[in-house]
Every structure is written in structure tokens, then in C-alpha cells.
Amino acid sequence: MILTVALNTALDVTYRVPALRAHSSHRVTQVTERPGGKGLNVARVLAALGHEATVTGFAGGPTGRVVRDRLTGVADALIPISGVTRRTVAVVDERTGDTTRFDEPGPLITPAEWSAFQEAYEDLLPGAEAVALCGCLPPGVPVGAYAGLVRLARAAGVPVLLDTGGEPLRRAVAARPDLIKPNADELAELTGSHEPLRATQDARRRGARSVVASLGPEGLVAATPEGRWRAVPPARPRANATGTDDSVTAGLLSGLVERLPWPRTLARAVALSAATALSPAAGEFDRAAYEELLGGVAVTGEVSAA
Amino acid sequence: MILTVALNTALDVTYRVPALRAHSSHRVTQVTERPGGKGLNVARVLAALGHEATVTGFAGGPTGRVVRDRLTGVADALIPISGVTRRTVAVVDERTGDTTRFDEPGPLITPAEWSAFQEAYEDLLPGAEAVALCGCLPPGVPVGAYAGLVRLARAAGVPVLLDTGGEPLRRAVAARPDLIKPNADELAELTGSHEPLRATQDARRRGARSVVASLGPEGLVAATPEGRWRAVPPARPRANATGTDDSVTAGLLSGLVERLPWPRTLARAVALSAATALSPAAGEFDRAAYEELLGGVAVTGEVSAA
Numbered sequence: 001m002i003l004t005v006a007l008n009t010a011l012d013v014t015y016r017v018p019a020l021r022a023h024s025s026h027r028v029t030q031v032t033e034r035p036g037g038k039g040l041n042v043a044r045v046l047a048a049l050g051h052e053a054t055v056t057g058f059a060g061g062p063t064g065r066v067v068r069d070r071l072t073g074v075a076d077a078l079i080p081i082s083g084v085t086r087r088t089v090a091v092v093d094e095r096t097g098d099t100t101r102f103d104e105p106g107p108l109i110t111p112a113e114w115s116a117f118q119e120a121y122e123d124l125l126p127g128a129e130a131v132a133l134c135g136c137l138p139p140g141v142p143v144g145a146y147a148g149l150v151r152l153a154r155a156a157g158v159p160v161l162l163d164t165g166g167e168p169l170r171r172a173v174a175a176r177p178d179l180i181k182p183n184a185d186e187l188a189e190l191t192g193s194h195e196p197l198r199a200t201q202d203a204r205r206r207g208a209r210s211v212v213a214s215l216g217p218e219g220l221v222a223a224t225p226e227g228r229w230r231a232v233p234p235a236r237p238r239a240n241a242t243g244t245d246d247s248v249t250a251g252l253l254s255g256l257v258e259r260l261p262w263p264r265t266l267a268r269a270v271a272l273s274a275a276t277a278l279s280p281a282a283g284e285f286d287r288a289a290y291e292e293l294l295g296g297v298a299v300t301g302e303v304s305a306a
Numbered sequence: 307m308i309l310t311v312a313l314n315t316a317l318d319v320t321y322r323v324p325a326l327r328a329h330s331s332h333r334v335t336q337v338t339e340r341p342g343g344k345g346l347n348v349a350r351v352l353a354a355l356g357h358e359a360t361v362t363g364f365a366g367g368p369t370g371r372v373v374r375d376r377l378t379g380v381a382d383a384l385i386p387i388s389g390v391t392r393r394t395v396a397v398v399d400e401r402t403g404d405t406t407r408f409d410e411p412g413p414l415i416t417p418a419e420w421s422a423f424q425e426a427y428e429d430l431l432p433g434a435e436a437v438a439l440c441g442c443l444p445p446g447v448p449v450g451a452y453a454g455l456v457r458l459a460r461a462a463g464v465p466v467l468l469d470t471g472g473e474p475l476r477r478a479v480a481a482r483p484d485l486i487k488p489n490a491d492e493l494a495e496l497t498g499s500h501e502p503l504r505a506t507q508d509a510r511r512r513g514a515r516s517v518v519a520s521l522g523p524e525g526l527v528a529a530t531p532e533g534r535w536r537a538v539p540p541a542r543p544r545a546n547a548t549g550t551d552d553s554v555t556a557g558l559l560s561g562l563v564e565r566l567p568w569p570r571t572l573a574r575a576v577a578l579s580a581a582t583a584l585s586p587a588a589g590e591f592d593r594a595a596y597e598e599l600l601g602g603v604a605v606t607g608e609v610s611a612a
Contacts, residue, residue, distance in 0.1 A: 022328050023404040031410050062368045098329040104337050
């Protein structure tokens, strides 16, 4: 089982409207709802890749109930909270294909809820092949939360991937996670360098065993004990499509658990990301496109002389 | 007890954002949720005026549960349905105060659900001092629905107010409701006339005992067996504020039940509407403003020589 931690779960609502105009009224022609938040998206892609995935984190209120009811294919280890799970609303303009997003603030997590989560996490670790810690921290969760969760995973001998930014990333890197997956902005904020090759090496020196930076349509840059690589998709997918980075995380985790060599893992992550950008539904991937793209990812690099 | 029929209930969600920009992402700074739909708004204002109000109509799914949980001050006689109660999302731009609305389509009502509603309605009528039929018909409800509900109310000797438009209004007017409250567009569509004084008289000839047309910031025009009046607010309120027309309906109903003379009823309806436009929350009214405005409404007209 692969455990994903989704402290900031959401109910993702997508509206289609014929044409978006600010400061006017719109009849929504189609409504779709699905569990969202990075940890949940990662778990769903892992399940689609044939892995057993369990998601923990927080869920509460009517939206939390909908999230739990819709967790098909993923084991539910979410902790109930007194707050209400946030929604995100994405309004798709059918004329242009553009999306306008509204993200609700997350609920406040109480100290008792945070303690309950940590206990559940410790209980789940012995059964996990790997752990992914994904997304921002909700209000009420201490900024050193991920650092603590990385230490607990390492103490249990479970490889841990971290996908977050800012101060929570900075603190957790010092706790020596196995793999971090920052995007270009998060990596630059962590290291002070806007040059990805240099910055990934620097992030390793700060404590991460391996670093895979996602550069959007330009693919991935990896710095690992086994070598350094760059993986580039065959065609430039749409930038910033929802969930593409979560598919990268799922691809990396699956490669880690299957003990694939890095070039194959990186190719899988890039192909999944590109296939997610092609899918009409946010956070899903087009399987046929994935299989076709897989052979077209260019991975270049050098193996470490160890 | 005053009965309001809300076939098209909604969960009204309001988001505040610092500045709305189409095709970008927004962090919502404040989320408010409340039961909505015309019939529910009317019931809430009636309750605030000191009347016992019961709401019937449809509610289903997680959003329907939230609507029912939040019906404070109003008796809940909603019929459960297999579909999901729609949401409306109103995004308020904090910079300009402008609102951008997204209205989900309503759920499909099954024939069995429509039958269950009609039975419940007949059971509620003997206890009602008056009935209000409010809003559009949801998918699955026959276009002659309001005509049938008007007839049932009249057969039970209960005065009935109708607030809808289009073909449902046209058919229901022929069933001789006690009072209709069209807006300018609905009245013009019903009568073919864009001249409110003439059109209200014409609507009476088509079957409505009394007609009160709401002309937005220009107030109300009334044609009744007792006389004809025009009621104008002291200051022009913001046009099209959410819920202002529902406050007109509540004001008219309360005057009907309290057997007030028409000029007092119309002044109350206009003052309530203006006080609703002044309230920051959609569908609520500013009580201090209401009481102050009440004396400032100018009602002019002539009593019928009968």
C-alpha cells in the first residue's frame, strides 16, 4: 500500500458556462464534482496505475461527506474534523476553454484533530511501502508538521516523498526526506537559485536525498545519488493544467515503489503529466495518450561515478 | 401560518474575492452559505416580520441537507427528492462591489416526487392563511403546475399569490389567483404591453384578481378591485439586488393576511424591497432602514368607485 497524506482535501466543483463575463449572471450548463486536493489526486492516479493507495488527512462537514462517498478505488483513512472541507470552483468558458478558479480557504484544524491525525499516521506507516506528503498546510497545523511526518516515516523505514513549498518545505528538507518534488518557484524559494540544475543540487545539500523539479511544459530535472537527468515531453502540453504536477508525484512514487531505474521513473512521470494535461477532466489522465507519450519522452543525463 | 412553495430551492453560496479577473485563480476570502430560492427567501422575510411561515417544495442530496439544517425560523415541509438541490454561487468583487453569478441547473423532479408534493400541499392548505407560489418550475414539473396549485388553493378557500413568469404564469392566471406579482418583463410577456398601467389592468382581465407589478427602483404599480396605486421608494435603491423582489412578495403577503388597506401594504412592500437592497447579505433586509423608509414611500392612486 502507498499512503498519501492530504491535509488540505477539497471538493473540486467544475462548472461549464457558454461564455464567462465578469459582473454578469451565468446559467451553468454542466456541473461535475470530485474529491480533490493534491494528496487525493495522487492517490487516484496511483490507483489507476494499479497500486493500492490509501489516503489520510482531514474531511468534515457536508462537503467532506461527499469527498468520502466518492473515494472510489482509494482506501479512506481520512480523519473527521469539526470544520467543513473546502470547495474549489473551476469555471470553464466553453467558448475559449479558459478556466477561472475560486479556492475556498481550508477549515481550521484543532490541536486535538492534529493529534488524532498523527496517531492515525503512525498506525498506517508499518503497512506502507512509501508515503507522499502533499500540498499546503491548512490553518491550525504547525509549520513544522511535514518535518515531523518525514521523521516518523524515516523512523519506520518507509520512503517519503514531499510535495509542498515555502517554510513547510524548508523545515521538512532538513528532516532528510527521500525525495522532494518542488516546482520551479518552490525550488527557487528554497535555494535562492533560479537555475534548476544548480538549485536541485543545492536542495540535495540541504537534506533531500533526491530532488525532482517540475518545470511545467519543459519537463523534469532530477538530482539523485544515482545520477542527474533531464526528462522532456515529446510535445509541449498546456501549461498549468490542473493536476499535472500531482500526476508527476504519482509517477515518481510508483517508480520508487517498483524500484525502477530513474530514467524509466522520470519518463513515466513526464508522460503521466502530459496525459493529464490532455484529459478534459481536471486530475485525470488520458490512458491511451499516456501509453503513446511514454515512448516519446527524451531522458538525458549522467550516472554518478559511485 | 403562511405557506410558501419553493419548487426550485437552492443553496446560495457567496464568495468574496479581492478583485475578480476572468481566466485567473482567486483565493476566496469569505464564504457564506444560506438557503435560497424565491420561496425560501419569502418565508424568511415573513418570519422576520413576525409571521409563522412554512416552506414546502423540494430538497435533496448533500446541498438539500444543508438547506434543511439552516431553515431557522421557518417550518420545514420540504419533500425529499432523489436529485441534488442546486447551488447558486455569487462572487462579490470587493474592489467594485459587483457580483458575478453562477446558477446551477435544478434537479429533475420525477413524477412520483411531483405527486408526493401535491399530496403534501393539499394536506398543508387547510392550515394556511395564504399561499405564495414562487419561482421557475424545475425540470420534470409540468408547465401547468402553478395553474393546478392555484385551483387547489382556491378550492380550499386560501388566498394565493403567484410570483413567476412565462408560460407557467400565463396558464396560472387563467386559474384566477388572488394576486400576481410580475416584474416588468414578465408583465410585458403576459400582456404584450410595455405600459405598466395598461398592462396591469390587462392582466386583471386575464384572470388575476389583483396585480402588483414590480418595476425595480421605480417601485410598484397595483391594479386591484379596490383601486389603482403607484408606490415609489424615497430614494432609488441599487437595481437588481438579490432578493429585493422576494421582499416585495413577503410584504404583499403580510399585508394580505393582516387585511391592511392597499396603500399600507404597498408602502410596506416597497420599504422592505429597498431595505433588502441596502443589506450586505443577499436576501436579508436592514430592519432599521426598513422602519425609516416606511414613512418615506409615496403612494398615489385612486380608489375604485364601487
